[in-house]
Amino acid sequence: MPRPFRTVLVANRGEIAMRVLRTVKAMGLRGAMVYHAADRDAPAVTAADLAIPISGSTPVGAYLDANEILRAATQADADAIHPGYGFLAENAAFVRRVADAGLVFIGPAPEAIDLMGDKVRARGFVERRGFPVAPSAIEDDDPASFAARAAKVGFPLLIKPSAGGGGKGMRIVREAGALDDQITRARSEGQRYFGDGRLYVERYVERPRHIEVQVLGDAHGNVVHLWERECSVQRRFQKIVEETPSPALEPAKRNEICATAAAIARAAAYRNAGTVEFIYSEDGTFYFLEMNTRLQVEHPVTEAVTGIDLVAEQIRVAMGERLRFCQDDVRQRGHAIELRIYAEEPARNYAPATGRILRLGLPEGPGIRVDSGVREGQQVTAAFDPMLAKLITHGDSRGEAIARARFALEHFVLLGCAINAAFLDRLLAHPAFARGEIHTGFLDAHPELAANPPIDSDTMLALLAAAALSQPQVLDAARAVPEPHASIGAWRN
């Protein structure tokens, strides 16, 4: 029985809070927000119909605190909570508490999160149902023998927290000598990030492609896929460029991988939006990697090519409505690409950067979408994830989408904090990227992309002049020196 919402609480921050809020309001619903004091200058606070402060021992802790979120939901008189991604989005205990409080969680059922959120359980389920899974995975059911069993899988190994996601705590181990130490650290990280120190290990496959499939299910047993996204360009196991369609897939293979994803979601009686991730090898074989039981960062490229607003569909499904389209209605039109704008310095091994955003100007133009969570004057700190915004471009062809992305990067203005825009442009301009020859180790294989190009002498002189004529102490020192010819100042108009 459909149950319409009046107020939706967005339990997140940054660009995804703005993104969800936009659809909530476009659907004529009231949009409420939570925010920690560290985010008081964020645009979502003023964009919401109601913004409720939450607190915690750390800023991140506030957004992870189920009590704080539920208190805010009550205060906002919310009917439903949209978790965005990260934080509480894949926390089954939270989902149950939301239901116990008489509210609707805009996402999958807790049983689906229990099943798919645990990599070990998910892999077992998918394997038993006859879908392809990664070779050589073992589970941590006997901690005492784990290291020995991990070593038997063979090096290089990939260690992951069993409850993990987003690349947190993942480590490649290339030799037996480093294994024990890496297991200890990965356990500690898993415990801290996910409250679960159990690990999962598999043989690391070199040069794989990351291809994932968007799925959407309703509460009436209907499941469709919304085609694939390729997210092979990653640094530290985190995606930075995502696109659809994948340049690697021929139509037959595309249909096969997308149908497999939909079948896995159907087998799990999945409802709401989710993503089935696969590792795809050069020879065309693919295997199940994991299922993300949430809206993903890269969902806008799917929206661009299908014309479907995924957040709106999430909300409708959560209200109990049936999907309004069937599989044959979902078409890919053109090509879309997303670039993640990070506050980071690629030349320093992608270390995060901090600073105040002194100038911000977002690009506009045909086929350009910007999902941003920052505004001018806002401080970028180390307290949160360094992703500031996403640039999404759509074109008739991959070439046009890339050209529009480069145009958008050139017109993306952010001063006061280092960002990865110049690096992204070098990446898009790389001939191998243009040919679609990408894999998850692409950036390691092309380290020159991360390096800052040398500064030519004309540019350096212009920079020195700009800094010297802007810095008050430098101007004062120059003025303090007597000059026979009177000066009227640096700013000659």
Added chain:
Amino acid sequence: MHHLFAIGDDKIEASLVRRGRGYALLHGGCEYPVALRALEDGEVEIEVAGRISRARIARERDDTFVRFILNGECHAVRWIDPLVRLAQAGGGSLDDIAQAPMPGTVIAVQVKAGESVTRGQTMIVIESMKLETAIVAWRDGVIKALHVSPGQTFDRAAPLVTLEAKGEE
């Protein structure tokens, strides 16, 4: 007066002097007439020896951020305060201080001020880029000061711990 500027990892010396109605930049033994003109749309013109570049500029404290209109290239120039340089050259050797390699969060502090540590011992565990990193003692010594506490976030180059070599005072 000589000034020191940092562009990326490069340190560059230059001076600014008055010349007639304007200024000149002295760098590498050459003198370049320079000017900075504000345009109406928030952009500026940077002129060096007659060569003009259009840019957007923002400034905070000792940092000048420049974005060239022509190609969208962005750069940050830091003016290095001579007082800070002097302080570092004098007492309190930088060799004694572990600085944050990148912004992050303190996970654990495993030593106390006054405690003796041996080379290789973990003093502080930090988390940056979703990975834990142990800050280990780079020599035998005594913890002179802890500059951070668990849960605290820090910026790049922030001092974390001061470790004095044994026998020093």
